[in-house]
Amino acid sequence: MKSISRLIIAFGLLGALSWLSFSATATLSAQQPSPNVDDEVLRISKSLYCPVCTGVPLDVCETQACVQWRALIREKLLAGESEAQIRQYFIAQYGERVLGAPPPEGFNLSAYILPVLVLLIGAVILFWTARGWLKRPQTANVPSTAPQVPSEYAERIARELKARE
Template identity: 35%
Template sequence: MRLLLLLLSLWLPALAQEGPPPDLSPEVFRIARELRCPVCQGESAAESNSGVAVEMRRLIAEMLEEGKTEAEIKAFFVERYGEWILYEPPRRGVTLWVWVLPLMGLLLLGLGLFAYFRPRRPLPKELLEEAERRLKEPPA
């Protein structure tokens, strides 16, 4: 019972944070959620309460008011912080391997399991008889 209460106490706050806070527009929240907070460990700029994240959200809102697109806003932050700031790495160059290697690993695992569990064909009778004959012969 205690374990269930502990899990619920950890899970319910995560559900409550799915939508944007009342003081933040949904579009700002969506863009900020795709950017990392440079100060916090593992939080997006939308979820963090650090001064840097608050400033990032303010900049995003200003840029949207100026008519900039989501791509232009992300490019602005990438220029300042590098591609690390993006939660989803771009699918090119070295980071392409981050996307490809897990898929290749799953494919190889599937092929290996298929090869291991597929039914084996019995050996031809002539081959079995030849092997038995060689085993019974004395070594030369």
């Protein structure tokens, strides 16, 4: 009887120890997200901007708000939400100012089209201006407006020049 009760106690202790080690392992793995989740958090953080600092991406900002946002992104990823759902959550909460670039729709589309259009118009103007600069003016046969020297004076000048030589 003693050996059976010792055996039951030994199995009970073994079961309790294995349960504790399993729960500790599960807790540690839950506390340390996989590197894949960290990479996703970093990738999503690069596309969002700090609500406090102007023009600072979420992935490099060290304010308390950004640390909380990155933790919230990690929680949402672990809960199974997609990147699009997380971005929509932040847009719904804080507006489109949290995005690195405005979405190319509606009036925001002008932010994508206008610079290209201005560059093209500038290139055309530069082309036409340079073409005008490089074009050589045509010389026309225009009669001279200078008075003609009478032939007797021309002969006299020629004779005097010969005499000087």
